[in-house]
Amino acid sequence: MIEPIYWLNGRLVSAAEAVIPLNDHGLLYGDGVFEGIRFYNRRPFRLADHLERLELSARALMLALPHRTALEAAVTETIAAFAGADGYLRLVITRGAGSLGLDPGHCERPSLFVIADKVTLVSESRRRSGLDLITASTRRPGPTVLDPRIKSLNYLNNILAKLEARRAGADEALLLNERGQVAEGTAENLFIARRGRLCTPPVSDGALDGITRGIVLELCRQEGIEAVERSLTPYDVHTADECFLCGTGAELLPVRTVDGRPMGHCPGPLTERVRRAYQAIIELETTTRSEQ
Structure with a gap:
């Protein structure tokens, strides 16, 4: 070990x-x-x-x-x-x-x-089959309270949301801001796919300015995938064609249900396309580039 x-x-x-x-x-x-x-x-x-x-x-x-x-x-x-x-x-x-x-x-x-x-946030089977999410009652503080771009040691509301997910038998929780808009997961950013386009909440809605989130947006530009930052409500997530979470620890994790509502596809074609591109850039930057 x-x-x-x-x-x-x-x-x-x-x-x-x-x-x-x-x-x-x-x-x-x-x-x-x-x-x-x-x-x-x-x-x-x-x-x-x-x-x-x-x-x-x-x-x-x-x-x-x-x-x-x-x-x-x-x-x-x-x-x-x-x-x-x-x-x-x-x-x-x-x-x-x-x-x-x-x-x-x-x-x-x-x-x-x-x-x-080593860090293992979910089992390998869950990584393949997808996560079950709930929407937490715990709200994410917005920029007028504590700017989410500050990655501080204060994670109490994230922990409360995670506990709520565990009590509900879910893998992960979504946090909304005080206006009822989707912010992020307890430790990951969120993307949804609708009609061939990816959407993710903006930082101004309470999302962390995630490094992996930025890489996904970068890869979408390279792959010719339309990706936008825009405010999302639970309705947008509930009715999405695909959904995935991303973060340094999580990498990319497909989502199969949110509040008991199944996604249209899990993992969907856009999720898989982004995940392959993400693994390729890891290989490029930690193997090929290091040998040049």
């Missing part, structure tokens, strides 16, 4: 050493940012995009980050120590240790850690 690898504040550490102080504001208040990063063939996929989003999230929270070269070095060292060629990284930066109370001014130094491990 492949064991996780831990990198903490400048060095690789054992599981017993992988600890942060109890007064770290990331633990006490969810004050920090993170990125989930896939690596294939020991090469991090779209690392520059992930680090740019991390830097923007940290800037929004006025959280100091190490220089990008230091972040890249931490990622490289962690992957090199991992026993598997493919895996998942969680790169986290917290505000650091400080006194009790919300004021982050008492936190002297951020804490940076990286975890490398």
